[in-house]
Amino acid sequence: MKAVLRNSWRAALLPVAVILVAQIAATVTQLESDSLASPLAIVSAFFSILADGSLMRATQDTLMAAFCGCVLGVCAGSLLGVVLGLFRLADDLLDLTIELLRPVPVVALIPVVMMLLGFGARMEIVIIALGLLWPSVVLARAAVKDVEPRLMEVSAVLQLRFSARLTKIVLPAILPQLFMSLKLAAGYALVVAVTVEITANPFGLGYGIMMAQQALRPAEMFAYLIWIGAIGWLVSLMLDAVQRRFFPAFSRGETR
Amino acid sequence: MAMTQAILQAGRNEMAGSVLRADEPRIRIRDVTLSYGALQIIGGISIDIAPGESICVIGPSGCGKTTLLRMLAGLARPTSGAVELDGSVLGGPDRSVAIVFQDYGKALLPWRTAAGNVSLALEARGCPAKERPAIIRELLEKIGLGRHADKYPSEMSGGMQQRLQIARCLAQEPKVLLMDEPFGALDAMTRQALQDEVLSLVATTGATMVFVTHDLEEAIYLGDRIVCLQPNPGRVGRMVDVRLARPRDQLVTREDPEFLRLRRELYDLIKDDHQ
Numbered sequence: 001m002k003a004v005l006r007n008s009w010r011a012a013l014l015p016v017a018v019i020l021v022a023q024i025a026a027t028v029t030q031l032e033s034d035s036l037a038s039p040l041a042i043v044s045a046f047f048s049i050l051a052d053g054s055l056m057r058a059t060q061d062t063l064m065a066a067f068c069g070c071v072l073g074v075c076a077g078s079l080l081g082v083v084l085g086l087f088r089l090a091d092d093l094l095d096l097t098i099e100l101l102r103p104v105p106v107v108a109l110i111p112v113v114m115m116l117l118g119f120g121a122r123m124e125i126v127i128i129a130l131g132l133l134w135p136s137v138v139l140a141r142a143a144v145k146d147v148e149p150r151l152m153e154v155s156a157v158l159q160l161r162f163s164a165r166l167t168k169i170v171l172p173a174i175l176p177q178l179f180m181s182l183k184l185a186a187g188y189a190l191v192v193a194v195t196v197e198i199t200a201n202p203f204g205l206g207y208g209i210m211m212a213q214q215a216l217r218p219a220e221m222f223a224y225l226i227w228i229g230a231i232g233w234l235v236s237l238m239l240d241a242v243q244r245r246f247f248p249a250f251s252r253g254e255t256r
Numbered sequence: 257m258a259m260t261q262a263i264l265q266a267g268r269n270e271m272a273g274s275v276l277r278a279d280e281p282r283i284r285i286r287d288v289t290l291s292y293g294a295l296q297i298i299g300g301i302s303i304d305i306a307p308g309e310s311i312c313v314i315g316p317s318g319c320g321k322t323t324l325l326r327m328l329a330g331l332a333r334p335t336s337g338a339v340e341l342d343g344s345v346l347g348g349p350d351r352s353v354a355i356v357f358q359d360y361g362k363a364l365l366p367w368r369t370a371a372g373n374v375s376l377a378l379e380a381r382g383c384p385a386k387e388r389p390a391i392i393r394e395l396l397e398k399i400g401l402g403r404h405a406d407k408y409p410s411e412m413s414g415g416m417q418q419r420l421q422i423a424r425c426l427a428q429e430p431k432v433l434l435m436d437e438p439f440g441a442l443d444a445m446t447r448q449a450l451q452d453e454v455l456s457l458v459a460t461t462g463a464t465m466v467f468v469t470h471d472l473e474e475a476i477y478l479g480d481r482i483v484c485l486q487p488n489p490g491r492v493g494r495m496v497d498v499r500l501a502r503p504r505d506q507l508v509t510r511e512d513p514e515f516l517r518l519r520r521e522l523y524d525l526i527k528d529d530h531q
Contacts, residue, residue, distance in 0.1 A: 150359060151365065157329060158349075159350070159351050168379070169365070
């Protein structure tokens with residue numbers, strides 16, 4: 001973390017320079033546009049949507065949907081993945097089905113799910129969960145198959161019951177990978193949430209960005225865009241911190 | 257040559273049988289073979305092991321030492337023949353048969369402390385949670401890890417990790433202790449210290465031990481009997497009784513003329529197999 005702070009001024013150089021140049025260019029050309037906005041105009045638009053409460057409401061809606069979809073999708077997917085990893089028969093039965101379903105882009109599910117559930121948070125949560133399901137299945141299955149075979153032999157020699165084998169050997173062994181899968185899923189959940197809101201759901205940050213664009217308010221549109229980026233960044237920082245705290249060896253291995 | 261050995265072998269087995277008729281063998285390996293497809297790994301091994309006896313298995317690499325041990329642990333199934341424990345056929349792993357693996361680093365739970373790793377065996381045999389801490393303390397004390405109960409395996413040296421694995425096996429209260437080249441990866445001093453500890457553990461618990469090693473001197477030092485396996489397929493080449501006084505001592509025992517004679521005998525045997 002210290003290293004991050006020490007180097008942060010270097011990392012901040014480029015964004016700050018871009019903002020400065022944009023502001024200077026906007027001022028010099030006295031920008032009047034339906035598609036671009038000056039940084040200052042974006043900041044003032046940000047504060048106005050913050051003040052009237054629309055930004056916070058949209059943020060809450062999007063994050064709530066992303067969170068629920070993420071938890072639902074990762075839990076269901078990991079559970080299925082663990083079962084497939086443990087039982088050869090289940091894996092053989094479902095392998096082809098999963099490989100056929102996996103490449104279907106989650107965006108293609110929007111019309112289907114919308115027809116079944118209509119607009120609203122429920123439909124968005126289901127689409128996010130479906131989008132995260134298969135990646136979670138694949139990661140959890142690989143993690144279970146990667147559990148040190150020697151440990152499985154130890155549990156066999158100790159004649160551990162299936163439940164004990166699961167809770168005392170398999171789950172602790174794959175926990176770091178499951179968290180890794182959750183971390184990847186969180187970022188993806190936000191992407192899917194905003195996509196659903198932009199394409200279909202009158203709801204959340206994606207809808208906000210759409211409305212601003214259609215009302216020809218570029219400053220507001222960019223304010224939403226930057227806000228979405230900031231949220232994604234914050235979420236990933238938070239999960240990184242959690243990972244460093246609970247799986248130090250694993251996050252070291254990741255950066256190496 | 258092989259023929260005469262086989263006959264000698266059969267004679268020996270009969271003799272062993274007559275001696276042991278009074279008390280049943282703890283382990284009876286009954287004409288066990290093991291094949292993977294067309295490849296025969298083990299070709300007909302029969303050994304009786306008495307309760308409390310220490311058997312060391314030696315032989316060139318690829319002779320099926322480890323496979324034999326895995327069959328005794330119930331981790332591998334014989335293609336034909338059977339392994340009997342106290343008169344009943346071993347169908348799979350059994351808690352009363354503990355195995356110490358050579359790769360201690362992989363056999364320990366990295367997310368549990370030393371105490372937690374020992375606890376796993378207690379949990380497995382349904383030992384009440386209240387009684388566990390005292391047993392764990394006693395076992396770790398016994399194996400020389402008393403002060404390291406809260407350390408994780410990654411914070412321990414190889415010797416300490418192997419001690420921990422032995423402690424976990426003892427927590428199973430095994431009748432049979434199987435050891436698969438347990439000290440092969442350790443330095444000479446640590447190895448000798450652990451050899452003596454294993455000897456005293458076996459003496460105090462009365463456990464039956466089957467110890468696989470490629471170190472002839474280790475086999476002589478630890479064993480009551482030494483089984484020399486021959487490869488392709490793995491079979492008993494020779495069985496040698498070790499008539500050295502117990503308790504054994506790293507200096508005195510290793511200077512005993514009988515020790516030197518056995519070393520010579522086994523060395524010649526193994527050398528012949530390699531040619």
